[in-house]
Amino acid sequence: MIGRLNHVAIVVPDLVAASALYRETLGAAVSAPVDQPAHGVTVVFVELPNTKIELLAPLGEGSPVAKFLTGSPSGGIHHICYEVDDILAARDRLLAAGSRVLGDGEPRIGAHDKPVLFLHPKDFLGTLVELEQA
Ligand code: CO
Numbered sequence: 115m116i117g118r119l120n121h122v123a124i125v126v127p128d129l130v131a132a133s134a135l136y137r138e139t140l141g142a143a144v145s146a147p148v149d150q151p152a153h154g155v156t157v158v159f160v161e162l163p164n165t166k167i168e169l170l171a172p173l174g175e176g177s178p179v180a181k182f183l184t185g186s187p188s189g190g191i192h193h194i195c196y197e198v199d200d201i202l203a204a205r206d207r208l209l210a211a212g213s214r215v216l217g218d219g220e221p222r223i224g225a226h227d228k229p230v231l232f233l234h235p236k237d238f239l240g241t242l243v244e245l246e247q248a
Pocket residue numbers: 121123168193195244
């Protein structure tokens with residue numbers, strides 16, 4: 115059911131330092147920071163040949179990633195995103211298998227303007243999983 119790894123999202127306390135680490139130390143192609151107020155984050159996209167890394171920093175009050183940094187002040191992997199062909203079919207299959215979908219269970223429009231859902235980390239090996247209809 116799941117397809118390509120779309121991205122790995124890493125929450126960071128300092129986007130400038132994180133960008134420099136990926137650009138200079140790791141030699142990756144790194145975008146300029148992009149504010150996404152609707153999602154409460156500023157994102158730097160790291161383009162790799164086979165996938166993307168998203169460096170996320172909190173933006174504004176009540177950012178969903180601010181609490182993550184409280185628990186992991188130096189940052190850490192926040193979620194991984196897999197592509198699916200049909201997000202409603204994927205959701206229904208997961209619900210039938212007893213998996214929990216976060217929120218109201220309806221896909222919302224994610225950071226790439228495509229429908230996404232998040233799955234409960236306790237059902238997926240301690241990892242927050244995002245599904246994106248590619
Ligand atoms: Co994501």
